[in-house]
Amino acid sequence: MKIIEPRTLKGFRDIFSDEIIAREEIVSKIKRVYESYGFSPLATPALEYRDILVGYGEEANKQIYTFRDPDGSGVGLRYDLTSPLSRVIAQYKNLEMPFRRYQIQEVYRYDKPDKGRFREFLQFDIDTVGTSSVIADAEIIAAMYQSIEALGVSGFKIRVNNRKILEELIRFSGIEPTLSISVFRVVDKLDKLGLDAVLAELGDGRTDASGAEIRGLRLKKQQIDRVKEFIMLPRKNRKEALQSVTSILGDCEGIEELREIDGYLEGLGIDEDKVVIDFVVARGLDYYTGPVYEAILTDAPRYGSVMGGGRYDRLIGQFAGVDIPATGASIGVDRLVSAMQKLGLVKGRKNNIDVLITVMVKDKLVEYNRLALKLRENNINTEVYIGEGGIGKQLKYADKKEIPIALLIGEDEFQEGVVSVKDLKAKERAEKEIGDRRKWLEARIGQRKVKTSKIVTEIKNILNQK
């Protein structure tokens, strides 16, 4: 037999039940919040014509998996969920506007794989298309806020800014407009790098910790001073931030929009400490045109922004021919799941199995399965052991799969009309005393006989203990 070596591609991975269960727990909580705001699901193909996907700049284009399909068409794997949405909006003329959708699908990027960074990963986006009202932005911020709360995270911060204010900064500082995006990107690193590094990158450049040379933007001292003044603006709360930025830039559209968002958030009682205005936030993408926002988990800051987005009023135009305003946020699900696991905020079960029925008398398989059927009808997830091996092996199997309850029914039990119930969680308590896993498995700790007629109640009691 010719053997094919079993292996996955670099940057791709298999996802096992424990992680899928954690992921689904998180995704379903966020989905419930998003649906409560009136967002509806959409799915688009993994494969698109290449020209639909490109257009975020050279750097991004290089990361798209492109090839010729058997029809000879130039195609590519979905790079994000925003360009397919833009295509959809332009393609279907009868969509009700404003169009709000959520979308949960994998995206593909030929990026350098690293710990926690994969070439296939799950994104979860919401977007509102067809209105330029910043209420749409405020709503997305509120939905982000509520979904993080729904996850049970208390330490988080949503930082809000407006690209239009950053554009004003460029004017105010007398910086060459072609440098705008570069200045935004440097300023955005303030929290990560600190003030000195940012100022150095605006000026002559610097050497980073690894010894690499980072080229500076070579702004004039006077320009850098103005940027510094801007990023140091007092902003204890949203109101103060708005006042102080007005004091140096004067009133402008960007500030007016943030004021409206602030009013909305205030009306909803959204915490000043949790949703803050922060003038350095820019978000990396070129296409943002208005409010931008991102969420960080303050107890797990090294995961960076776990949700983020902004308004992009000109992106859909490249498909539609006319500008269609839009705003939205994206979640990198895998990163969020990692952060939540780190914070101990997901249950992280290995599987959803409640009970293993061990098989001690082979010719009673039908009886074991009849019991299983009864448990399943009572919403108890039940596996009947169908492999080889005696009771010791079967209990080890339950232990490894972290199944909380094992049922033991031998000839005696069948005759008596009872079931031996083994509470495998009791081992965690017992193990400290016994010390040895093997001894525990053989011992009868957490094991008791229960009448077959009472078995459902008994199992539910054990399951509810946790």
Place this chain on the structure above:
Amino acid sequence: MKIIEPRTLKGFRDIFSDEIIAREEIVSKIKRVYESYGFSPLATPALEYRDILVGYGEEANKQIYTFRDPDGSGVGLRYDLTSPLSRVIAQYKNLEMPFRRYQIQEVYRYDKPDKGRFREFLQFDIDTVGTSSVIADAEIIAAMYQSIEALGVSGFKIRVNNRKILEELIRFSGIEPTLSISVFRVVDKLDKLGLDAVLAELGDGRTDASGAEIRGLRLKKQQIDRVKEFIMLPRKNRKEALQSVTSILGDCEGIEELREIDGYLEGLGIDEDKVVIDFVVARGLDYYTGPVYEAILTDAPRYGSVMGGGRYDRLIGQFAGVDIPATGASIGVDRLVSAMQKLGLVKGRKNNIDVLITVMVKDKLVEYNRLALKLRENNINTEVYIGEGGIGKQLKYADKKEIPIALLIGEDEFQEGVVSVKDLKAKERAEKEIGDRRKWLEARIGQRKVKTSKIVTEIKNILNQK
């Protein structure tokens, strides 16, 4: 502005909320049953090394989307969920056996697109790996049975056979073993084509309805007679089927296995009319080695088999180097969803929105949203209208999106502390009388004023009516 034409690739499609909601309803019901049997989720990459995917024969290989990735590796898009599972089993040495997993992912096939046939479609598989006990097969049949029941389908049939019995038929009929698979495929068409066409295809061939020539297998008359005797065997119920097949083939391993499966199904009280033994069932794939099974919805027969599978004890060996027994079933989700929709067995909501709050007084946006927040906290999915346009346009929006309830709050209502509630489902009753949709929208049918403090109760009452 250079415009990119918005379009999808041939055989690929966008999936909108109504279909996603129907799909999720169906998938989650089946998932609950599968989990109750102890199956746990697994996910594998969309992209694999090409050699992992090929191996189902020339025909299948031509349908795999293959290309070179930027690393220069020969890769392909996932063709099914069985070969990735086989790879996983061989790749990870510490998996607990028997290993039971379910997997719900898209697969990609460069096939001829047709009505309801796409090049990207969702599969939902369960498999049990690591035991040759036919109890594993019986369990999958039982899980299929229960999941179809959980879907609320009453008219269905699960047909069970064994490839080993078909192999016996070849021996019994004196047919050249190299023709086995071809004979199985012809016999499998009995239900679709009828006896005459099957006998013709075993013999000299035939001309089909479209006038196309179907080549026959050119078996001898005596061989065809034996096959005919076999497929005409009396099989009123499972016991009779087993008896009659034994009467012509004698006892053999395949019959013995079906007998064990029958005993198991009988013990679980699984209906003789619903799970039948049918000797013509073969399933198309070459790799099956034992029991095979498939489910059809008898009220929607033109959708063909909606679930099906079988035992494949030699497939994993090509990765593992030693044979590892396995059995499993696959659901073509899109086909099942279509059939369920056809049968009127899915609710088929357009979205999950319960309430639209219309905006009549622009400067009270915060108040509208505060009300929305209250409804959301009470598990009522609420959209606040954030587009342009007056009340007429907003009600039309609710109507098109099939949102069941609209709330109207103008200056008067704010002052009185009331909300006008419009039950948009009442239109279905009223429309017959009024006839004109526009008139209905303007009329006040199904509309009443409710105290703001009572609004949650009122809305829940309306929602529970349906």
